[in-house]
Amino acid sequence: MPPVRTLPPMPEAIAALPRDRGYPVPWVSCWANGQFIVRNTPHSGLVRRCGCTPGQGRALIGTPCADRQRRAMRQRLCGTCGRPLTSPMVFIGERDMPYSQEPALHVECAVFSLRACPHLLHHGTSVGVIIASAYGIMESRVLGFDDRGNPIRRLCPAGDGKRTGGALECLIARMPQSALRHPAEAWLAATG
Numbered sequence: 001m002p003p004v005r006t007l008p009p010m011p012e013a014i015a016a017l018p019r020d021r022g023y024p025v026p027w028v029s030c031w032a033n034g035q036f037i038v039r040n041t042p043h044s045g046l047v048r049r050c051g052c053t054p055g056q057g058r059a060l061i062g063t064p065c066a067d068r069q070r071r072a073m074r075q076r077l078c079g080t081c082g083r084p085l086t087s088p089m090v091f092i093g094e095r096d097m098p099y100s101q102e103p104a105l106h107v108e109c110a111v112f113s114l115r116a117c118p119h120l121l122h123h124g125t126s127v128g129v130i131i132a133s134a135y136g137i138m139e140s141r142v143l144g145f146d147d148r149g150n151p152i153r154r155l156c157p158a159g160d161g162k163r164t165g166g167a168l169e170c171l172i173a174r175m176p177q178s179a180l181r182h183p184a185e186a187w188l189a190a191t192g
């Protein structure tokens, strides 16, 4: 019999998320019913779209949806619950990372995510949480593909995309100088 996983106490905003196989799916995650589309837009040039509908079919947990990822970064929404962020914001990732592709989280959403997905904590010794009250935004654009079919990406300042060319894939948060960096496990023990 597979082990029964029990979920830690769940913030109300997470309990309201659509579920797959009984587990709440992070708001930013993509669902398998999307389509890879590239649209030409007046402000950002070519933009990758997805158009998936949360709650239908299977979730692609761990794969951010191109549409919701950019919305989260631009509108300062929490990647887990999708609601407006409050200060301080929490990024989970490599402790020394200068940038994050994962949107910021509420403190309580970060605590829940670290508890519900222990692999986040045991990914390596460098897993950290970065606490910030603001972040800058860069564009990650796919300029083309190499001989093996791997995308060639370039990071450029938000708004410069049309000049840089290629297709906008996601927005990247730039960690501010004032961000506080903690080992994830120690932060969880002190906060959770």
Ligand SMILES: [Zn+2]
Residues within 6 Å of the ligand: 029, 030, 031, 034, 050, 051, 052, 064, 065, 066, 067
């Ligand atoms: Zn999607």
Ligand SMILES: [Zn+2]
Residues within 6 Å of the ligand: 013, 078, 079, 080, 081, 082, 083, 105, 106, 109
């Ligand atoms: Zn949240």
